[in-house]
Amino acid sequence: TTPPKSYFNTHLLFSAPSILTPLPPFFVAFKLYYCLPSSTNNDRLEMFEQSVIHDKLIYKQRVKLAHEYMRNMVRFYNLDRIICWDLSWGAWEAVVVNNHDHDTNNNNSDDGFPQMVFINKHNQNSIPFPTFLNTADDDNTLSLFYKCAQPITPQLLTQHLKTVSGYYLVGGNTYTMSLFHHMWNDQQLPPQTQTCGHMQLLRNLLSQNKLFYMGHSAGAIMSGSNILTATFKCIDAFSIVTQPYNAPFLKLPPSCDETSDSSSFFVSDKNNLYKSRMQMLHLMNKYEAWRGYDVVMNVLIFPHYDSRPCFASFPQSAETYLSATNEEGQFYQLTGSLLVNDDTNDDDDDTNNRKEPRDVQQIRNETNTRQLPCYPIANGHAILFQCDALSKVVVGIEALSPEEEDGGVLHWDIYMPNVSCPNYEPYTHVAGRSCFAKGCFTKDDNTVAGDRLSDGCYKGGRICSRLDALGLPNVGSCDDVNGLFRSSL
Numbered sequence: 001t002t003p004p005k006s007y008f009n010t011h012l013l014f015s016a017p018s019i020l021t022p023l024p025p026f027f028v029a030f031k032l033y034y035c036l037p038s039s040t041n042n043d044r045l046e047m048f049e050q051s052v053i054h055d056k057l058i059y060k061q062r063v064k065l066a067h068e069y070m071r072n073m074v075r076f077y078n079l080d081r082i083i084c085w086d087l088s089w090g091a092w093e094a095v096v097v098n099n100h101d102h103d104t105n106n107n108n109s110d111d112g113f114p115q116m117v118f119i120n121k122h123n124q125n126s127i128p129f130p131t132f133l134n135t136a137d138d139d140n141t142l143s144l145f146y147k148c149a150q151p152i153t154p155q156l157l158t159q160h161l162k163t164v165s166g167y168y169l170v171g172g173n174t175y176t177m178s179l180f181h182h183m184w185n186d187q188q189l190p191p192q193t194q195t196c197g198h199m200q201l202l203r204n205l206l207s208q209n210k211l212f213y214m215g216h217s218a219g220a221i222m223s224g225s226n227i228l229t230a231t232f233k234c235i236d237a238f239s240i241v242t243q244p245y246n247a248p249f250l251k252l253p254p255s256c257d258e259t260s261d262s263s264s265f266f267v268s269d270k271n272n273l274y275k276s277r278m279q280m281l282h283l284m285n286k287y288e289a290w291r292g293y294d295v296v297m298n299v300l301i302f303p304h305y306d307s308r309p310c311f312a313s314f315p316q317s318a319e320t321y322l323s324a325t326n327e328e329g330q331f332y333q334l335t336g337s338l339l340v341n342d343d344t345n346d347d348d349d350d351t352n353n354r355k356e357p358r359d360v361q362q363i364r365n366e367t368n369t370r371q372l373p374c375y376p377i378a379n380g381h382a383i384l385f386q387c388d389a390l391s392k393v394v395v396g397i398e399a400l401s402p403e404e405e406d407g408g409v410l411h412w413d414i415y416m417p418n419v420s421c422p423n424y425e426p427y428t429h430v431a432g433r434s435c436f437a438k439g440c441f442t443k444d445d446n447t448v449a450g451d452r453l454s455d456g457c458y459k460g461g462r463i464c465s466r467l468d469a470l471g472l473p474n475v476g477s478c479d480d481v482n483g484l485f486r487s488s489l
Contacts, residue, residue: 045271048240058249063145066092067130069170075113082116083160087180088250090149091156093119094129118148152251154187157198164211167202169293171217171303174230175284176241178222182287183253199293206295206387213295217303220377224292224300228331228367229374231338231360232302232320238338239276242267242283277340285359296385298372300331305376306415307450307460318413318450321376322462329466331367331374336360373470376463378450380416383472399472401486403435407442408485412473413450413463416441441484449484450475 051057066084074082074096084092094116116129127148130141150156161167169177185197196204205211215223221230240246244266252265267279284290307318324333336356356364375383384398402416403409410416419440441447451460452475467474473486 045240045243045273045276049243049245049271052243052245052249058246060142062086062089062249063142066145070094070116070129071113073168074116083164085152085157085160086149087152087184088252090146090151090251091160092145092149095119120148120150152184152253154184154198157184158201161198161201161205161211166212166214168214169219169222170215171219173237173240174218174221174227175238175280175289177218178227178292179241179280179283179287179289181222181293182289182291183256186287187253187255202293203295213293215301220301220303222292223295225294225298225370225372226290226292226300226363226367228290228333228364229300229302229321229324231336231364232317232324233337239267239273239280242276242279244268244270274341281340281357281359290360290363295387297387298370299385300367300372300374301377301383302374303377303379305378305413307378307413307452307458307463308415308446308448309451309458309460310448318376318460318463319458321374322459322466325374325466327462327465328469329373329375330371330469332371333364333368336364375470375472376466378413378415380410380414381412397471401473402441404441404485405435405438407438410441410484411449411475411486412467413452413460413475414441414447414484415450417444417446419444447484 048057066086070082070084070092073079074094079096081093081095083094086092096114096116113131115131118127118129120127127144130144181199185199187197202211202213206213213223215221218230221227241250242265247266256265265283267276269275302317302321304317305321320337323335324331324337326332338360339354339356341353341355377383380402382400384400386396386398399412401410401412401414419436450463451458452464453459454461464474475486
């Protein structure tokens with residue numbers, strides 16, 4: 001199931017069990033970003049303020065998301081150890097009790113999830129990891145989580161990356177995610193401890209085959225050369241992190257501003273949409289946070305491709321992708337999609353006065369000239385990249401798609417819905433199971449073929465030439481071009 005999103009920065013890191021040796025402990029980085037409903041031009045800052053101050057949204061949601069991610073990853077990836085980074089607060093580490101034999105379930109609680117204990121800042125592991133959270137209002141559980149958090153430092157990030165085998169960056173607000181990454185990456189580093197920030201260290205470990213990177217949603221966007229594909233979703237709560245009432249709930253890097261306080265990070269006039277967006281643009285430019293991790297070198301990723309012919313689909317995601325790429329699937333966006341008003345009257349209804357910020361326009365124009373392949377990924381699908389670290393180009397990809405028993409493999413443009421899963425039954429490891437149960441897709445009303453027409457108001461068939469050029473499974477080359485499934489893997 002799709003977890004709730006977070007506004008700021010949480011990562012998960014975890015260790016693989018002994019059956020995966022000689023791999024080192026496994027690390028996953030999840031980023032959590034707290035998100036409220038937002039339109040393309042209204043971040044609803046007044047609503048956000050009420051949620052932060054009166055409902056303690058950030059304080060509670062941070063724990064809720066860290067708890068859900070850590071438990072689910074340990075269970076379904078069969079892990080010994082997991083570390084959760086929240087780059088806006090701290091890091092949590094937990095290990096599975098009696099983790100030498102996951103299959104015996106001796107270390108599992110009644111609900112099937114492994115029992116864990118925290119590794120706290122004193123390297124003690126006697127604090128039990130909460131089995132469940134009924135609500136985020138449990139003050140004792142919230143206090144326990146915060147008590148077990150280790151402060152983020154460049155040295156801690158380095159230490160964790162060097163002791164793990166995988167890095168998983170999850171979804172959320174791409175802009176805030178990238179900003180916090182680059183702020184921490186730019187901290188002054190003691191010469192005797194390391195010579196580069198955590199982002200370059202991760203790239204180094206990848207090139208040495210000591211680490212792998214997984215990313216979904218914003219984490220997939222961050223894997224590319226830059227994060228411009230996030231602008232395909234327009235504003236997407238661009239200004240929320242700059243609000244001053246967030247200050248008690250965020251821990252900024254020590255040198256994130258020149259004054260060693262937070263005055264140059266937060267906007268002075270709270271909930272002023274124009275000033276807040278200008279401040280966020282300033283921070284993005286200051287820390288060069290339009291850059292991605294560039295772990296798939298010279299590639300861009302666009303997740304949530306959704307061409308279902310219904311108004312309720314993910315906001316025009318397929319149309320924005322097709323409009324911003326050429327027939328070969330290369331990034332070629334002639335018109336900007338992140339638009340703000342150029343004066344203090346940032347009226348939601350004033351569509352004529354919105355313009356693309358000059359700095360964003362420059363990055364977009366430069367990216368157009370690079371002819372970078374831009375890969376669309378619908379929900380439920382994945383691409384495995386193999387890169388040549390020396391030439392910094394993708395040398396091979398493998399497209400992975402969901403499969404239904406007796407049905408087949410979903411077409412690449414099919415947007416996989418959330419699968420109903422009481423007790424997580426469709427996702428539980430069962431001997432011999434290699435696909436989803438019969439009917440998971442064919443009996444689901446939301447699993448529909450994407451628009452593949454060459455005419456009409458949408459012209460979804462434009463995707464075919466792009467899939468061919470990018471080496472992805474092309475619906476036009478399959479036996480059942482109007483159905484859900486392609487004929488073979």
